[in-house]
């Protein structure tokens with residue numbers, strides 16, 4: 278296979294900063310440890326399964342490279358491991374070892390299958406549609422026919438092994454909700470019916486205090502991004518985590534204040550919406566071990582599951598924030614960006630506490646503001662339908678701006694410490710550059726671009742052209758944020774599609790000073806490569 282130039286490979290690898298991700302073992306009971314060990318082992322099975330899903334040759338390539346003793350072989354083995362195969366996940370799956378393109382359908386479909394052939398088969402065999410479009414089947418050729426094979430059959434041996442680990446963990450926990458989920462998920466691995474266990478997952482964390490386990494785990498086939506052919510097939514992954522008790526207590530307080538936060542929104546009272554209810558519960562956890570799909574390439578700091586709309590209709594969904602992963606990204610990317618781009622006086626005002634509370638209040642703020650909107654003719658629609666393709670950018674922008682404003686409200690109420698208020702502006706400013714860096718072609722990127730340009734125009738963000746650094750005019754900051762919140766919320770409340778497009782167009786372009794700023798931070802890692810210290814220790818037990 279064609280090997281990359283050493284310099285090229287090293288530059289690719291330097292985009293990821295290695296960092297330890299762990300939880301304080303002293304906070305875990307003997308029972309917690311005993312439950313975590315088999316869960317981590319089940320997670321390792323998810324990694325093997327994901328590699329089998331991602332490509333036909335990944336595992337074999339890795340085995341060959343791991344057997345090599347030379348430095349070039351070791352470098353390659355490491356980067357193949359990081360990408361779960363010889364294709365670069367930060368460079369649109371370009372092959373970095375060898376030349377073969379990664380099949381768009383991974384191994385979920387026959388490699389030569391086209392979407393047209395898939396659709397033609399379903400048109401001729403309409404009864405096959407449920408099985409073919411199921412997220413938990415693979416499509417294979419059987420002579421002239423196409424057939425859907427359940428994951429439970431295709432991956433039987435691995436899934437039977439994973440189920441055994443889950444049952445082992447279930448037998449060791451005193452928490453009936455956790456045991457129930459692990460038992461039903463183990464059953465799903467062999468029945469291929471994930472619905473009952475998805476329902477059970479929503480009940481995790483609700484056991485009575487004397488039986489409650491801090492362990493939060495999710496394991497199974499979830500996201501469909503690895504299937505770039507049809508976006509139908511779910512990839513295996515796992516998060517083995519421990520709940521953060523202090524954050525959970527804080528969230529409970531915030532949930533009790535939702536009506537107050539809604540009342541304080543800077544819009545006309547007639548647009549305020551007190552009937553949205555608790556859209557989705559939020560949990561804050563520390564990751565012990567992440568595996569499979571989610572461990573490959575860039576690392577997630579939050580997820581919202583399950584994806585099954587039937588479960589969402591019956592029980593809602595749960596947003597889980599990964600605190601120690603956020604902390605790692607803060608240290609390895611936000612802090613270095615702040616050092617390069619913020620004025621010296623602001624650099625030591627960047628704090629993880631402000632960053633994480635902002636992230637938390639961003640999520641909470643998605644549940645505030647207009648949802649269902651009444652039309653003049655008496656019918657109704659929803660904000661996302663009314664704003665069409667402009668919705669995501671506007672909604673992410675709203676969640677960011679309200680995230681800051683609500684953090685400041687909670688500081689004034691004494692729910693969050695004063696230090697969060699003192700460090701919010703600088704931390705938020707550095708965060709704008711961190712997100713814009715990922716590109717303004719997607720919702721979060723353009724949302725941050727809009728905020729930057731709005732604040733710059735209002736004079737709330739200042740620029741030192743000689744040094745290329747940015748500052749904040751504190752007197753103008755909060756009023757400008759409130760004005761932007763009012764503009765965004767009004768567009769949403771009125772379902773004003775043209776207004777939404779105009780806002781994104783007027784404020785969404787990248788000015789030269791930001792282009793230059795991004796150039797200055799190009800050497801800052803774009804992501805982290807976690808080293809799960811405790812997870813690895815448990816795996817070896």
Ligand SMILES: [Zn+2]
Pocket residue numbers: 639640643673676
């Ligand atoms: Zn968001």
